[in-house]
Amino acid sequence: MAILLSISFKFVFLFAPFFVVSMFLSLTRSDSRRTRQSIANRAVFAALCISLILFFFGAQLFEVLGITLDSFRIGAGILLFLSGVSLVRDGVRANAEVPQEQRDDISVVPLAIPTIIGPASIGAILVYGAELEGMDLLFGVIGLVLALLFLLACLHLASWLEKILGRTGLNVLSKVTGLVLAAMASQIILTGIHGFMASMN
Numbered sequence: 001m002a003i004l005l006s007i008s009f010k011f012v013f014l015f016a017p018f019f020v021v022s023m024f025l026s027l028t029r030s031d032s033r034r035t036r037q038s039i040a041n042r043a044v045f046a047a048l049c050i051s052l053i054l055f056f057f058g059a060q061l062f063e064v065l066g067i068t069l070d071s072f073r074i075g076a077g078i079l080l081f082l083s084g085v086s087l088v089r090d091g092v093r094a095n096a097e098v099p100q101e102q103r104d105d106i107s108v109v110p111l112a113i114p115t116i117i118g119p120a121s122i123g124a125i126l127v128y129g130a131e132l133e134g135m136d137l138l139f140g141v142i143g144l145v146l147a148l149l150f151l152l153a154c155l156h157l158a159s160w161l162e163k164i165l166g167r168t169g170l171n172v173l174s175k176v177t178g179l180v181l182a183a184m185a186s187q188i189i190l191t192g193i194h195g196f197m198a199s200m201n
Helices: 002-014 017-027 033-065 069-090 107-116 119-131 135-156 158-200
Strands: none
Touching: 002 119, 002 135, 002 158, 017 033, 017 107, 017 135, 017 158, 033 069, 033 107, 033 119, 033 135, 033 158, 069 119, 069 158, 119 135, 119 158, 135 158
């Protein structure tokens, strides 16, 4: 149970729900409540499909490309760290700016990609999927699903959260999320460096 909770919390912070809520509100400001719910459902479902593919095929991808898990940990950790710093500094995740032009369907692009699943998230999901084995892998999938369900609940309650927390409150929570992401990234990088140094001995 402790492992499941730990993995779930990691994915919750990885998906940066309060930042996603802010983006969701900006992109759906003129839409009706029913339309917003439909967009949220499609966005989270698309994010789930993408996440599961990354989660299960990360190890095979590393083998094909000839990349060690520790090397990818370092690279993905750096990218995740930059994303966390961007959230702390600007309240915006790197590579997830609000688009200037409105698309017909925003649920997949830009909501699922790159708002929910950005470059840093992709790297972290690949790492977690490749390093988990046995029952931990099952816990990882469950934790991933639970985190996305939490995100879906936040999106359905986006208007209510905006009223309660305000834009300033959402921005502060996004910055706190960025701080946690930076700490997670540091741990991933240190694990990668430790594994790389151990393999050299």
